[in-house]
Amino acid sequence: MSKRVVVTGLGTTSPVGGDVPSTWDALMAGRSGVRYLSDDWAAEMPVRIAGRIAVEPSEVLERVKARRLDRSSQFAMVAAMEAWADAGLVDADLDHDRLGVAMASGIGGVTTLLDNYDALREKGPRRVSPLAVPMLMPNAPAAQISLYVGARAAVNTPVSACASGNEAIALAIDQIRLGRADVVLAGGTEAAIHPLPMAAFANMMALSKTASGEDGGDPTAVSRPWDTARDGFVLGEGAGVLVLESEEHALARGARIYASVLGAGITADSHDIAQPDPEGRGGSRAIRRALAEADISPGDIAHVNAHATSTPQGDIAEGLMLHATLGAHATDVVVTSTKSMTGHLLGGAGALEAVATVLALHHRVSPPTINLDDQDPAVDLDIATKPRDLRLGDIAALNNSFGFGGANVAVVFASN
DSSP, rough: OOOEEEEEEEEEEBBBBSSSHHHHHHHHHHHOEEEEEOOGGGGGGOOEBBBOOOOOOOSSSSSSHHHHHHHHHHHHHHHHHHHHHHHOOOOOOOGGGGGEEEEOSEOOOEEEHHHHHHHHHHHHHGGSTTTTTHSTTTHHHHHHHHHHHHHOOOEOOOTBBTHHHHHHHHHHHHHHTTSSSSEEEEEEOOOOOHHHHHHHHHHHBBBBBBOSSTTTOOOSSSSSSSSTTOOOOOOOOEEEEEEEEHHHHHHHTOOOOOOOEEEEEEEESSOOOOOOOOOOOOHHHHHHHHHHHOOGGGGGGGEEEEOOOOHHHHHHHHHHHHHHHHHHHHGSSSSOOOOOHOOBGGGGGGHHHHHHHHHHHHHEEEEEOSSOOBBOOTTEEEEOOOOOOOSSSOEEEEEEEEEETEEEEEEEEEEE
């Protein structure tokens, strides 16, 4: 368990950019990817805005290959291909028996499932695709990545709702520290902008209905974490992938190292299937465990990429968690929510935000939180509303993710 784990590659496809450079540029510029949906079905929906992907996978993937993948797997492949190349592993001499994948999804291939059910109902069983099962299964993105890179160590798919992507990173850390792999591609993906999940989220009052009425409005201003006018999250789609390696393996091959991954904490609330513990006790335990595993003090944390989805209860609970775990240092930490620009990627959220956290440490600057016009007085945090320089020296950052079912995951990254 003493192996040090480092980040050597990053990949993403997101509502604000088709790759890591364009996504980072958009986040630093405070550009939102939330917009009105142009799909015919959206006209009848109670919510008609979402964070659609900025660059369609069809512009990146080979056409025949893309047609054999669910949209969630397409996103995963785009991000994994970028991360693999970014890590310098395309032509590397690797022991593939020690190469793993941990790729999460909160919902899986829902588009494939529902489209094939429509085909069954309308045209009969012969019109169901013979590829439907390998496309819709939740572990399809992980399996497709493993086939692409030739991974023959563990290929896993954590499923813990909106904490899934961060949990995949935690699992990858364990695989490397336990000596079961030298390199693991870890992250999360989600493609749930579809009438059924959107109607379901809207009817449970989880999605913001602002800018979805007859009078419309500015969709880019709807996701507003910690603002007093917040009324729910905005659904997004996309994927994020990190290449994690043992430091020994990375140094031996001369890899560029973005940051270190010091530890993770995973807990459950056992409170409610959808609502977080209002006092944030489960999330606080996850953060404490992450700090303990990382063997650092609260004062070492200089930055937090918060889960902060723009829901009334969740944003307050996370503020309480940070005060409970960081103590007097809680108001000295630069906090941000990139969901204000990307929307909420569900199972892909933690992974995309991990990419942003690593880049914040690498470049020593925090992306802003946009749309924060009137900070909720119940949230006593130093929230960056413009790009904010992080302090010099050895620093660490937290990436928090919380999900339905009471799942809590906190991961600690550190400057290299």
